[in-house]
Amino acid sequence: MQVTTIEGIVKNGKIHLSEDVNLPESARVYVIVPDLQRQRARIMSPRLVDKSKMKDFEREIIEVDEDDQL
Numbered sequence: 001m002q003v004t005t006i007e008g009i010v011k012n013g014k015i016h017l018s019e020d021v022n023l024p025e026s027a028r029v030y031v032i033v034p035d036l037q038r039q040r041a042r043i044m045s046p047r048l049v050d051k052s053k054m055k056d057f058e059r060e061i062i063e064v065d066e067d068d069q070l
Contacts, residue, residue, distance in 0.1 A: 008017040015031070023029070048054060 006017050006019055006021055008015045010016070048057070
């Protein structure tokens with residue numbers, strides 16, 4: 001596979017090549033972005049706003065003997 005490197009810049013969400021290049025329709029291209037700082041998604045735990053509903057989230061632990069299991 002032959003690879004040609006062409007530099008470009010993104011303006012208004014579109015890639016503008018620095019050279020006048022005519023790429024064939026449906027040409028396969030690869031975009032490599034050097035020094036891109038990606039923002040990491042932060043997944044936060046849900047918070048209970050209404051503390052009076054804490055009772056809805058209470059759990060009861062029931063210990064079962066091995067002999068009692070099915």
